[in-house]
Amino acid sequence: MNINNGEILEVIRFPSPNPNVKLKEITYLSNGLRVKGMLAEPKNEVVTDGFLYLRGGIKNVGKVRPARIAQFAQEGFIVFAPYYRGNQGGEGNEDFAGDDREDAFAAFQLLKSLPTVKQVHIFGFSRGGVMALLTGIKFPEAASLCTWGGVSDMSLTYMERKDLRRMLKRVIGGTPSKFPERYESRTPLYELEKLEAPVLIIHGVNDHNVSIEHAYRLERQLKELNKPAESWYFDEFTHYFPPAVNRKVVQDLTKWMKNQSKRW
Numbered sequence: 001m002n003i004n005n006g007e008i009l010e011v012i013r014f015p016s017p018n019p020n021v022k023l024k025e026i027t028y029l030s031n032g033l034r035v036k037g038m039l040a041e042p043k044n045e046v047v048t049d050g051f052l053y054l055r056g057g058i059k060n061v062g063k064v065r066p067a068r069i070a071q072f073a074q075e076g077f078i079v080f081a082p083y084y085r086g087n088q089g090g091e092g093n094e095d096f097a098g099d100d101r102e103d104a105f106a107a108f109q110l111l112k113s114l115p116t117v118k119q120v121h122i123f124g125f126s127r128g129g130v131m132a133l134l135t136g137i138k139f140p141e142a143a144s145l146c147t148w149g150g151v152s153d154m155s156l157t158y159m160e161r162k163d164l165r166r167m168l169k170r171v172i173g174g175t176p177s178k179f180p181e182r183y184e185s186r187t188p189l190y191e192l193e194k195l196e197a198p199v200l201i202i203h204g205v206n207d208h209n210v211s212i213e214h215a216y217r218l219e220r221q222l223k224e225l226n227k228p229a230e231s232w233y234f235d236e237f238t239h240y241f242p243p244a245v246n247r248k249v250v251q252d253l254t255k256w257m258k259n260q261s262k263r264w
Contacts, residue, residue: 004029005102006109014038018070026080030106031099033091037082037107038064040073048118049143049258050111051077052135054104056126056149058094058167059087071247075254078117082107096171097130097154097186104135108142119143121257122197124150126210126239133188133195133218140196144260146253148202149210149239152218154186160211189221198228198260200253204237230256 010027024039041047051072056062064081073079082103085092094100111120122145124132129150136145151157155176158168169175176183184190199222203215215231222229232249234241241249 005031005106006111006113008110008113009034011039014066016040016070017067018074019043021070021073023066023070026110027090028106028110030082030085030092030103033085033103035082035085035090035092035103035106036088037080037103037110038066038069040066040069040079040081042073042076042078045076046116047076047078048116049077050114050117050120051079051254051257052104052108052111052120052122052132053079053081054122054124054128054131054135055081055084056124056128058096058127058171062126063087071250072123072254075251076258077121077254078111078114080107080111094171096127096168097134098172101131101134104131105138108135108139121145121260123148123253127151129210129214130154130186130188133192136197136199137188137191137194140194142197144200144257145195145197146200146202146257147215147218148249148253149204149207150201150214150218151210152187152189152214155180155183156214156217157210158183161209189217192221192227193225195222195227199230200256201229201231202249202253203231203233204239204241205233205235206237207239209239 007029012025014023016023084094086094122132129147
């Protein structure tokens with residue numbers, strides 16, 4: 001690992017949609033690449049918990065939204081959300097939980113390096129679920145981990161999402177049948193024994209973007225390994241929750257994070 005990973009190279013103030021939250025666009029180092037992300041800090045509040053927000057999608061699909069990042073900062077966290085390499089002026093090429101996982105790892109280190117941050121929680125939405133789990137495996141000192149509508153098995157994504165197959169073959173370099181090892185290396189289910197952080201799984205049962213089977217496989221594997229895990233399943237919802245429910249779940253999951261044992 002590059003010893004300069006997570007080093008902040010440039011900071012630019014960014015207009016915030018929330019009067020209680022300051023936003024900055026950060027350029028930081030990830031294995032020698034200049035990668036960008038967004039930092040959100042509550043105003044007039046001393047915060048000691050970092051929150052790594054790992055977005056879903058790829059390239060312009062699922063971009064980091066300032067209002068969403070500010071929503072989590074409002075709950076009392078210093079939030080950092082990497083854009084991933086190759087996006088919004090960053091160097092390199094995003095490759096769907098391949099080498100771009102290093103951008104999440106370096107972002108974790110960036111949060112740890114901030115003077116007020118004592119511990120870091122990890123959150124992943126959709127494709128960010130894989131990124132969150134891989135980061136939690138890499139950094140067992142993470143305080144907690146939440147995956148919301150999260151991918152846990154990359155081969156399952158290929159099978160379920162016919163609309164993504166061309167992109168996955170291009171980015172990963174083939175199909176799961178021809179190159180199973182490339183999909184397994186992006187699938188954290190095979191390494192969960194290294195995960196120490198308590199895990200919260202949130203998923204809509206009617207999710208057609210990332211099926212509930214991803215959550216079931218993750219929960220089953222965690223329980224077989226006797227890892228601390230909790231699941232919140234919502235029978236009536238898909239990949240996206242109604243705004244009022246979304247706000248309530250954000251409040252509940254951040255409260256859950258703060259209630260986890262402080263192990264740093």
